[in-house]
Amino acid sequence: MPVGLVALALGGFGIGLTEFVIAGLLSRVAGDLGVTVPAAGYLVSGYALAVVVGALALTPVVNRWEPKRALLVLMVLFTAGNAVSALAPTYGLLLGGRVLAALAHGAFFGIGSVLAASLVAPEKKAGAISIMFGGLTLANVAGVPLGTAVGQAWGWRATFAVITVVGVVAFAGIAALVPAVASDEPRPQLRTELAAFRNGQVWFSLGMTVLVFGGMFGAFMYIEPLLTRVTGFGESAVPWLLVLFGLGLFAGNLLGGRLADRALTRTLVTFTAGLVVVLVAFALLSDNRLAAAALLAAMGFLGFGTVPGLQMRVLQHAAHAPTMASSANIAAFNVGNFLGVWVSGLTISAGLGWVSPLWVGSGFAALGLALLLVAVRARGAAPAESAADKPATADSPAQACATA
Numbered sequence: 001m002p003v004g005l006v007a008l009a010l011g012g013f014g015i016g017l018t019e020f021v022i023a024g025l026l027s028r029v030a031g032d033l034g035v036t037v038p039a040a041g042y043l044v045s046g047y048a049l050a051v052v053v054g055a056l057a058l059t060p061v062v063n064r065w066e067p068k069r070a071l072l073v074l075m076v077l078f079t080a081g082n083a084v085s086a087l088a089p090t091y092g093l094l095l096g097g098r099v100l101a102a103l104a105h106g107a108f109f110g111i112g113s114v115l116a117a118s119l120v121a122p123e124k125k126a127g128a129i130s131i132m133f134g135g136l137t138l139a140n141v142a143g144v145p146l147g148t149a150v151g152q153a154w155g156w157r158a159t160f161a162v163i164t165v166v167g168v169v170a171f172a173g174i175a176a177l178v179p180a181v182a183s184d185e186p187r188p189q190l191r192t193e194l195a196a197f198r199n200g201q202v203w204f205s206l207g208m209t210v211l212v213f214g215g216m217f218g219a220f221m222y223i224e225p226l227l228t229r230v231t232g233f234g235e236s237a238v239p240w241l242l243v244l245f246g247l248g249l250f251a252g253n254l255l256g257g258r259l260a261d262r263a264l265t266r267t268l269v270t271f272t273a274g275l276v277v278v279l280v281a282f283a284l285l286s287d288n289r290l291a292a293a294a295l296l297a298a299m300g301f302l303g304f305g306t307v308p309g310l311q312m313r314v315l316q317h318a319a320h321a322p323t324m325a326s327s328a329n330i331a332a333f334n335v336g337n338f339l340g341v342w343v344s345g346l347t348i349s350a351g352l353g354w355v356s357p358l359w360v361g362s363g364f365a366a367l368g369l370a371l372l373l374v375a376v377r378a379r380g381a382a383p384a385e386s387a388a389d390k391p392a393t394a395d396s397p398a399q400a401c402a403t404a
Contacts (some may be wrong), residue, residue, distance in 0.1 A: 003177045004116075005119060005132060006177070007211055008112050008115070008116055008131075009138075010129055010169065010170040010173055011075055011112065011135065012108075012109065012112070012132055012135030012136045012139070013136070013139045013166065014078065014135075014138075014139075014167050015104070015108060015135075015136065016136035017333060018047075018081075018082060018098075018102075018163055019051075019105070020140060020187070021148060021151075022221075023044070023220060023223060024043065024055060024144060024145070024148030024151070024239065025148060025159065026153070026222070026224050027040075027228070028156050029094070029156050034091075036198075036315065038345035038346070039091070039345075042341075043339040046087065046095050047098045047101070048336075048338040049099075049334070049335075050099040050102035051102045051105040051106050051330065051334040052104055052331040052334050053103065053334055054104060055105070055331040059111070060376070062074065063165055066183055067112075067114065067118075068178050068179070068357070069175065069180075069225035070107070070194055071111060071174055071178070072175060074104040075104070075170055075171040075174060077100065077103055077109070077144050078104040078105075078167050079164055079167030079168055080102050081103075082164040082167055083160075084097030084100060084165055085097030085101070085157075085158070085160040085328060088156060097160075106327055109136075112131060112254070115181060116132045118181050119179070128387060132244065134219040137250055140300075141243070141247060142243075142246065143162065145240065145242040146239070147159045147162065147163070150162060151375045152236070166207050182315070197318075197328075199317050200264040200378065201375060202317045202325065204372075205375070206314060206332040207368075207371050207376070208313070208372050209310045209332035209334075210332050210336040210370035211371060212272055212306050212336070212364070212365055212369075213303070213310070213333045214338075214340035214364045215279065215303075215361040215367075215368060216361060217336065217340045217361075218341055218343060218361045218364060219282070219340070219344070219357045219360070220300075220303075220342025221337075221340070221344070221357075225354050225356075227296075229354055230287060230353075230354050231286055231287060231288075231292045233289065233292075244297040244300075245296050245297060245300040247297060248297035248301035249303070251301055252300060252301035252302060253305065253308065254372045255305060256304065256309060257308035259309075264312060265376055268313070269369065269373075271305040271306045271309070275302040275362075276362050276366050276369060278299050278302055279299065279361045280358075282295040282296070283355050283359050285309070286355050297352070300304060324334075332387050337377025340364055342362065343360050344360045345400050347360055
């Protein structure tokens, strides 16, 4: 395995940690900065919107550069944003640091995955991409619980200081271990890439991503106050509960990718319907500790079990413009993140309680399931082995995501 892949995975780990660790620290951040928990939730939605801007606006710019140079510039942006967050004395500066770090998110994964694939033989490309995205998965399984524990012990600023150090180490690793790669292939024309959006199924796919992912994260980002104020867990239990969520995420991502390679539509329907059921059950049983712990793991399993299939579907319907389609789907994931967190915050502010984000999440996921069924119907009555349901090749995006 090329050692450069480890450096890319470390960058992915830091980015994933930046995005998700705030979920375990919302109450502390809100209390320290003198804002409400829903207002602290805008640190999540603001990050998500900045990812959208970076994925769609920054990627076409840096994609013109040599890949290693682009990744180094993006890692500087990411590290600077987290340094600002670690030192931020006010809510506004913390939000600004989050936005600055988020701008690097989409472009880093888009360019980094292409570079990772170029470091290995053609038959090992999917595995190389999965190693890079493995950093993102590891951030959820281990990084978020550890980051939450650091924040509880030494303050939330310490967590962002640690992430800043991760960014510096990742920058050094990319500079030292990742080779510069020159490509003789012509850059795709923007007009060709944009033509993919003439396909209605691409828009159906992006809409599903927004709704399904928005449903899960609208619920997850307010999980810490739910677990401590409704379920009755102590604050010290939150990192361990986030480990359960991360393990569910990892297993769901792995199994969801394998099943999507075999039957894409059936897998998406099953996992999305299951997510609706789990979120409703979680809302009804949120005051039971054992049930809450089990349903938190199930939420991660089913929510992230849809990710490979959602990515695979949009790429299959935009086969001639994979770069733009991939960036657009990254943007769609984060639009969903923004909408879910925003609507959930509104329900909390309206006095509907800490359980309300679970109801919001189930509603979003149900709409995503309905949109999927409409998309299948719009595509026509296709046989089981349709283009969108055929077993994928070794380089399939679903398998690449699943093995991450």
